Amino acid sequence: xxxxxxxxxxxxxxxxxxxxxxxxxxxxxxxxxxxxxxxxxxxxxxxxxxxxxxxxxxxxxxxxxxxxxxxxxxxxxxxxxxxxxxxxxxxxxxxxxxxxxxxxxxxxxxxxxxxxxxxxxxxxxxxxxxxxxxxxxxxxxxxxxxxxxxxxxxxxxxxxxxxxxxxxxxxxxxxxxxxxxxxxxxxxxxxxxxxxxxxxxxxxxxxxxxxxxxxxxxxxxxxxxxxxxxxxxxxxxxxxxxxxxxxxxxxxxxxxxxxxxxxxxxx
Amino acid sequence: xxxxxxxxxxxxxxxxxxxxxxxxxxxxxxxxxxxxxxxxxxxxxxxxxxxxxxxxxxxxxxxxxxxxxxxxxxxxxxxxxxxxxxxxxxxxxxxxxxxxxxxxxxxxxxxxxxxxxxxxxxxxxxxxxxxxxxxxxxxxxxxxxxxxxxxxxxxxxxxxxxxxxxxxxxxxxxxxxxxxxxxxxxxxxxxxxxxxxxxxxxxxxxxxxxxxxx
Numbered sequence: 001x002x003x004x005x006x007x008x009x010x011x012x013x014x015x016x017x018x019x020x021x022x023x024x025x026x027x028x029x030x031x032x033x034x035x036x037x038x039x040x041x042x043x044x045x046x047x048x049x050x051x052x053x054x055x056x057x058x059x060x061x062x063x064x065x066x067x068x069x070x071x072x073x074x075x076x077x078x079x080x081x082x083x084x085x086x087x088x089x090x091x092x093x094x095x096x097x098x099x100x101x102x103x104x105x106x107x108x109x110x111x112x113x114x115x116x117x118x119x120x121x122x123x124x125x126x127x128x129x130x131x132x133x134x135x136x137x138x139x140x141x142x143x144x145x146x147x148x149x150x151x152x153x154x155x156x157x158x159x160x161x162x163x164x165x166x167x168x169x170x171x172x173x174x175x176x177x178x179x180x181x182x183x184x185x186x187x188x189x190x191x192x193x194x195x196x197x198x199x200x201x202x203x204x205x206x207x208x209x210x211x212x213x214x215x216x217x218x219x220x221x222x223x224x225x226x227x228x229x230x231x232x233x234x235x236x237x238x239x240x241x242x243x244x245x246x247x248x249x250x251x252x253x254x255x256x257x258x259x260x261x262x263x264x265x266x267x
Numbered sequence: 268x269x270x271x272x273x274x275x276x277x278x279x280x281x282x283x284x285x286x287x288x289x290x291x292x293x294x295x296x297x298x299x300x301x302x303x304x305x306x307x308x309x310x311x312x313x314x315x316x317x318x319x320x321x322x323x324x325x326x327x328x329x330x331x332x333x334x335x336x337x338x339x340x341x342x343x344x345x346x347x348x349x350x351x352x353x354x355x356x357x358x359x360x361x362x363x364x365x366x367x368x369x370x371x372x373x374x375x376x377x378x379x380x381x382x383x384x385x386x387x388x389x390x391x392x393x394x395x396x397x398x399x400x401x402x403x404x405x406x407x408x409x410x411x412x413x414x415x416x417x418x419x420x421x422x423x424x425x426x427x428x429x430x431x432x433x434x435x436x437x438x439x440x441x442x443x444x445x446x447x448x449x450x451x452x453x454x455x456x457x458x459x460x461x462x463x464x465x466x467x468x469x470x471x472x473x474x475x476x477x478x479x480x481x
């Protein structure tokens with residue numbers, strides 16, 4: 001990632017870019033979408049969060065202590081696990097733990113393998129590599145987990161009669177729920193598969209764009225992108241399988257019963 | 268002296284704060300036909316579901332031939348204490364595919380379907396073999412009930428738990444279904460429990476009643 005570096009953006013230019021959001025505000029008020037307030041809040045949050053993170057990252061990249069770096073990675077994983085659950089329509093006791101265990105296991109396995117086996121920075125925990133890679137893996141795993149978890153809970157409710165019919169005919173809980181578990185995993189994988197399908201044709205991912213703006217060779221940037229997409233696909237699959245199976249175990253019992261009374265709708 | 272096929276003791280069900288039923292004891296022996304009677308909402312369906320161990324109990328125990336459901340393992344227990352819901356769903360595909368589905372479960376491995384017996388049952392119910400090729404999703408309510416009963420009966424259960432088994436059937440088919448049930452009952456050490464809004468059906472089919480109070 002060497003090169004002349006991208007042209008710096010001054011404070012004035014940054015403020016100018018904020019004018020672009022006026023376009024959204026105008027549309028919202030014209031069509032009475034009621035999005036004015038959330039748009040302002042979202043843009044303000046985005047600006048503040050990113051400016052803060054810029055500062056944090058400058059500090060972080062100077063850190064040599066693996067515990068500091070891994071600690072931050074842990075915090076990121078926790079936030080991803082929480083937000084994955086936030087977007088589902090129903091909850092059960094233990095859903096946050098399920099999500100946390102799945103996100104942590106999937107992202108640390110995959111990011112660890114990529115750092116130690118594929119990219120091999122020195123040292124392996126170098127923040128400049130670990131944090132952005134982990135961030136991209138987490139951001140995508142969290143989408144998959146949200147979708148898969150939500151689909152499993154909704155389809156168990158919608159097909160409750162079918163599941164119990166199977167149980168009554170002598171099916172084990174796994175035989176009765178297998179199709180719905182598979183469906184949850186399939187749905188959670190769709191965004192990842194879709195994005196790989198059109199990668200480079202429709203979307204130039206942010207990290208690649210960044211490397212190219214920095215003056216990096218596009219061919220090198222593309223290689224990073226390939227590694228990252230494989231990491232994302234693997235982590236999403238692992239996290240999904242784990243979270244959907246854990247949810248299935250929570251919503252059935254050892255007596256091969258459906259325990260949907262454990263589900264609460266989010267008010 | 269026969270020992271009970273199905274024995275339930277001290278069953279209770281809570282719905283929120285309310286105690287729906289409690290102290291329910293059932294001692295069901297071979298050839299017995301027990302009717303659950305009581306006003307709507309008294310928990311007849313929940314009691315049948317409890318006997319099939321579909322819900323966690325609020326108290327009490329159920330024994331099949333002296334063993335609790337867990338000792339049989341639940342799939343094998345439910346294949347013997349077979350619950351038929353009032354509006355049973357169907358699987359995708361034809362009637363024949365619906366009848367084939369349970370045979371893919373592990374608990375039925377080593378046993379095989381008996382197509383001749385199935386055709387004989389169909390004939391008894393006034394249906395010819397073309398019934399097997401029909402799309403299950405397009406059956407009438409009554410035909411769906413017949414399919415659901417045959418789907419269970421072919422697995423040779425010991426105790427049938429029937430929730431309004433003929434609610435959607437015409438009078439003539441109801442009588443045929445009852446005749447089939449009675450014939451099945453004589454075929455071995457078997458018993459049944461049913462709920463019905465049809466007092467005549469209870470009179471015709473059952474030799475005992477259990478009143479569920481309001």
